[in-house]
Amino acid sequence: MSETYIDPSRANFEAFKDLPRDEPIHMLNLLLYRELAEYPEGHEHAGKGWSGGRAYEEYGKTSGPIFRRVGGEIVWRGTFQTVVTGPDDMRWHDGFVAQYPNAGAFFEMIKDSDYQRAVVNRTAALMDSRLVRFKPGGAGEGF
Template identity: 30%
Template structure:
């Protein structure tokens, strides 16, 4: 079961990056990641990171997480949730995601520091090799409404 769209989204566009920064988000961010893995990881763009024998996209993503966590934590972030996906309960029946991940960052500057970190970027090829498609939605926290409160 795959998505009916033919477009794959693996990296932000320049326009999306500019729009993200211009949103002027303040305070902590939570990044919703939806990930679909390749059956076999494709290390053709990063042969220096390739394992000695083929591995699954899921296994390549595990390598990405192992590589990434120290840099994420160093820049004020952490993984809040990592879970297996599947088909939607509410959503397109033809679309599925293998993994959902929530990543918290202290703020936009911390996220940008992480995304530009030389050590992190040295291992990003594991992510590229792993993914067939992805979505990344930056979210800012908002207060919960208080029951019984009037405006």
């Protein structure tokens, strides 16, 4: 597999911050879990033998209340099956689209101290991920 990504680079995060903050956003999340979660030494879940999927469940449980408080909701979720167009080594376990009322809500979430404790579970869980911002568009029959 090529290069992996868990957290945004400084340049990517600056580009995100430079976009409008007062309009709804969709965040495409693609997730590839570790076989065994990698928690920092001394963390309450270190040594429990959790899978990456189990650690991500914990992330969802602990970050979910903050996500909902800022107005976030999941608008689509799916389980990976195969790549139709793309690199042969591209694979994901799960994907979803999170909708936020605006980018400010996303910033509010990630700055929350409870979220900052919860995100350790995400980092422990993931081998690779993508987080891609989109401006929501209309749904319908055409492309």
